[in-house]
Amino acid sequence: MPRSVLSRCARLTQQVPLESARSTKHGVHRGMSSVTIPPPACMLRPLEAPFRYLFGPGPSNVPPRVLAAGGRPIIGHMHSEMFGIMNDIKKGIQYAFQTSNNMTLAMSGSGHTAMECAVFNIVEPGESVLVAINGIWGERVAEIAERMAFYILQALAKHKPVLFFLTHGESSSGLVHPVDGVGDICHKYNCLLLVDSVASLGAAPLLMDQQNIDILYTGSQKALNAPPGTAPISFSERACHKMFNRKTKPVSYLLDMTHLSNYWGNDGKPQRIYHHTGPVSGFFALRESLAILAETGLENSWKHHTEVAEYLWKGLEDLGLKLFIKDKDLRLPSVTTIAIPEGYNWKELLAYIMKHHQIEFTGGLGPSVGMVLRIGLMGYNCNKANAAMALAALEDALKQCRKSKA
Numbered sequence: 001m002p003r004s005v006l007s008r009c010a011r012l013t014q015q016v017p018l019e020s021a022r023s024t025k026h027g028v029h030r031g032m033s034s035v036t037i038p039p040p041a042c043m044l045r046p047l048e049a050p051f052r053y054l055f056g057p058g059p060s061n062v063p064p065r066v067l068a069a070g071g072r073p074i075i076g077h078m079h080s081e082m083f084g085i086m087n088d089i090k091k092g093i094q095y096a097f098q099t100s101n102n103m104t105l106a107m108s109g110s111g112h113t114a115m116e117c118a119v120f121n122i123v124e125p126g127e128s129v130l131v132a133i134n135g136i137w138g139e140r141v142a143e144i145a146e147r148m149a150f151y152i153l154q155a156l157a158k159h160k161p162v163l164f165f166l167t168h169g170e171s172s173s174g175l176v177h178p179v180d181g182v183g184d185i186c187h188k189y190n191c192l193l194l195v196d197s198v199a200s201l202g203a204a205p206l207l208m209d210q211q212n213i214d215i216l217y218t219g220s221q222k223a224l225n226a227p228p229g230t231a232p233i234s235f236s237e238r239a240c241h242k243m244f245n246r247k248t249k250p251v252s253y254l255l256d257m258t259h260l261s262n263y264w265g266n267d268g269k270p271q272r273i274y275h276h277t278g279p280v281s282g283f284f285a286l287r288e289s290l291a292i293l294a295e296t297g298l299e300n301s302w303k304h305h306t307e308v309a310e311y312l313w314k315g316l317e318d319l320g321l322k323l324f325i326k327d328k329d330l331r332l333p334s335v336t337t338i339a340i341p342e343g344y345n346w347k348e349l350l351a352y353i354m355k356h357h358q359i360e361f362t363g364g365l366g367p368s369v370g371m372v373l374r375i376g377l378m379g380y381n382c383n384k385a386n387a388a389m390a391l392a393a394l395e396d397a398l399k400q401c402r403k404s405k406a
């Protein structure tokens with residue numbers, strides 16, 4: 001717009017301030033409000049967010065230290081101090097993932113954002129993706145896991161996908177899927193291995209570089225105990241080669257790794273250019289949760305989750321309950337699935353436990369709805385006292401919720 005027009009607009013604005021405007025076709029009158037929708041009554045009441053024991057599959061409770069980090073004064077998303085914090089986050093993720101990948105960052109968004117980022121950036125139109133659905137198969141799970149390598153091999157040869165997706169910690173079924181050897185098979189067929197560790201990171205062993213994983217992502221709100229809303233992700237050299245040599249642009253601008261790699265200082269360019277406004281408080285909290293994991297040590301964290309899970313599993317069996325995943329080695333330590341006890345209404349059990357114990361457990365997800373109850377003890381929530389509390393609440397609910405006639 002020419003400068004003369006701009007300054008004329010400024011003069012006009014000075015001459016006709018909004019309050020003194022006469023009648024217009026939008027009904028703006030002197031002394032009358034132009035808003036037709038009043039402030040909602042709920043907004044005039046203070047925020048209410050009760051305390052809950054979040055013993056479901058996530059989010060889990062956030063320790064005061066992480067909450068405090070998230071509550072620190074905001075700084076600009078492009079300030080040098082913020083870039084320093086993002087560099088720390090990158091190092092924290094490299095440790096948590098056990099990777100030296102340069103292309104490591106945190107997405108501004110939940111686990112799904114990282115999932116979409118991986119797929120959008122790697123896959124081009126016409127290319128195929130192979131997905132392992134390891135949701136729920138009850139007693140057959142162990143056998144399926146054993147046979148998996150064979151199935152993967154067959155499918156890779158047949159479909160020639162560019163990407164193979166595997167969930168490490170399948171939170172709907174409570175299964176931890178073996179990853180050893182899968183990356184090698186994928187690479188033999190020129191396919192990249194994408195692994196979801198949203199429900200397992202920090203709770204079950206996973207070694208990105210040693211296990212030849214090309215893209216790994218997780219969420220902030222599970223064993224990391226940060227608030228929901230940020231999602232660590234890392235790409236191998238092989239994955240970078242594929243995504244930075246595409247013929248077409250990824251469908252999402254927000255998730256385009258050419259921009260995100262610059263925003264995170266991973267592209268080697270001297271300047272970071274504004275792409276989007278990252279969740280500053282979320283990154284503060286994520287940094288703190290990664291710091292706790294680094295202080296605890298990954299191996300200690302894995303061991304601790306297994307010990308508490310084993311204590312919980314024994315307590316559940318002592319209550320006469322059946323664990324959904326029979327093979328102990330395939331059970332996810334962070335999220336335990338319990339077969340719904342015969343004759344009980346699972347919704348009633350959950351509602352009773354929430355009402356009388358302020359504890360959240362959940363039912364199944366997708367295909368496991370109506371089949372399982374899920375108890376998650378992750379990170380900060382993962383200790384024997386909480387497991388005992390969960391068991392006592394469940395025991396009480398089993399006594400109090402009458403068996404249905406069905």
Ligand code: PMP
Nearest residue numbers: 110111112169171196198199219
């Ligand atoms: N993958 C797994 C294994 C999960 O458990 C979840 C969350 N329940 C997601 C992905 C999606 O993460 P988010 O809800 O943070 O988008």
